[in-house]
Amino acid sequence: MIVDGRVLREDFVPSEVVHRHDEVNLLSESLEPLLYDRRADPAFLFGPTGVGKTCIARYTLARLREQEPSVGVAYVNCWQEYTRFRVLYSILEDVGHTFDIHRSTPKDELFGRLGETDDRPIVAILDEVDQLEETAALYDLYRLGHVSLVLIANREEELFAGLDDRVRSRLRAGTRVRFDRYGTDELEAILAERADNALEPGTVSDGQLRTIADAASGDARVGLGILRSAARRATQQNHDSITDDVLADAIPDARTAIRRKTVEGLIEHQRVLYDVIAETGEIEPGELYETYERRVDNPKTKRTLRNYLTKMVHYDLIEAVGKRRGRTYRPVGDAVVEHDQA
DNA sequence: AATCCACTGGAATAGCGGGGAC
DNA sequence: GTCCCCGCTATTCCAGTGGATT
Structure with missing residues (x-):
């Protein structure tokens, strides 16, 4: 029944996006200087969870790399990498310069090392950047002329409130891309697209997709979680399609699954x-x-x-x-x- | 109004442990 | 192996805050 499970994972980057063309275009435009060997102004993606910010950032950068393969892309989730050291390390890792770096490398060694990567431009996507504890890392990155920033956060006010003036003033001039919650129709279309690629035809009905979209109330992450859990349950019970009973069980399950994992x-x-x-x-x-x-x-x-x-x-x-x-x-x-x- | 008090969270410091250099 | 360096966590100390009590 499940043809390709990866498609239902939340970190999957689709080859085409549904319902986010304006946002992709705006972000692409702001990154355009990279095509002419110049650094792009910082770009900001704001919006609640599950509206496709991370997905769009990765998608757009993947498209950019098709045009300009020399651009290095680093993705850092500041929720996990919340210190200055870890952010810089993570970026170096993504652009392949970590060979002999370890915890005891002198204080500014990482920064220096990152400075030496200027043979090509780097775009650093900092996800959940409002969770970054040492915002000096942003200042470091800004000082590096070959690093362009894509910063993802929930709310603009909260992000800027947490920054010191030096960083704030430098980031003030940047492109803001705002993401609104998906409507039920939009989310249904997104889920349908993923279901098409992930599941055998006829596994899930349009009505069921609508039920899922409705239950997820605009959060694609939750919607995908429900679909994933329903497909998995149906497979375990040897059904050849998702039954309404299975779906009904999957809805509360997907809601609590994330929390249970965090508690563990x-x-x-x-x-x-x-x-x-x-x-x-x-x-x-x-x-x-x-x-x-x-x-x-x-x-x-x-x-x-x-x-x-x-x-x-x-x-x-x-x-x-x-x-x-x-x-x-x-x-x-x-x-x-x-x-x-x- | 003044004082007390429970609680928060910042800053400084100590100790732990991983890993390189020797 | 020992020494050293450093990031990270837990601890200590403390200023600040606003509700409660006098």
């Missing part, structure tokens, strides 16, 4: 914190610390717990209600554990 990635102490919050539904800091300390053998300090908590807020696992005194923590979304509902 937490270290023990973080997971204890998460469990306490999920079990109580809502808890004050003082009580949270106490409960945590009672449950573990070698408790970390409160300061460390606060770092864990900000990280978990960051991962969208928990929510912090209120700013200072009187703050409470609670799980995000439907993650409340059942046995505590009484």
Whole structure:
């Protein structure tokens, strides 16, 4: 039933895009100087999750490389690579200059090394750039004349609020490409296109695609997740097409799958914190610390717990209600554990 | 209004561990 | 092997903040 599973993965870059031609054109135009051996101004892609920002960035750069193969493209997800060192390292890795670089290379060695790659232009795509903790990395990259930047973030205001003035003023003049949520029709068309390439004909009906598009409410990542999970389930149950029952099961599954995966990635102490919050539904800091300390053998300090908590807020696992005194923590979304509902 | 207090988050510092140089 | 360098995490210290209490 599944002909090509890669097509349903969220990091898949299609050979043709559906419904994002204006955005592709705008980004292509801003990168045009690269075709004439000049550096492009920074380009910004703004919009909520699952609207195709990353996909369009990769797609457009892939097209650019067809015209100008000498351009090096580096993709960095600042969610994972959030230090200056890691961003620079990751870029060097993508353009193939990491051979003898290690953690103990002197402070500015990476920057220097990146400076030596100026035999050809480089485009650095920094995804989730608002998650970058050391924004000095942006300043570094901007100082390198052969590096053009494509910066992806959710909201412009929040991104710029987190930058220091030096960086902010340099990035002010750049192209902004804004992405709106997909409508149900658009998302249905995107899913249909992917289903065509990924699944055998007749596996999924138009009505089912519409149901998926509707359930995903404009988020292509969620929509693809549902389609992927439904196809996998149907295969396991030896159906030759996706049944409505299978689809109904796949919808809530896709919603919680991402969160479950994130929770699994937490270290023990973080997971204890998460469990306490999920079990109580809502808890004050003082009580949270106490409960945590009672449950573990070698408790970390409160300061460390606060770092864990900000990280978990960051991962969208928990929510912090209120700013200072009187703050409470609670799980995000439907993650409340059942046995505590009484 | 003044003081107390619980809590947050920034900055500085220590310690760990990976990896190169010798 | 030992030494050294450095990034990363946890810890210590602390200023700031705003609700609670007097």
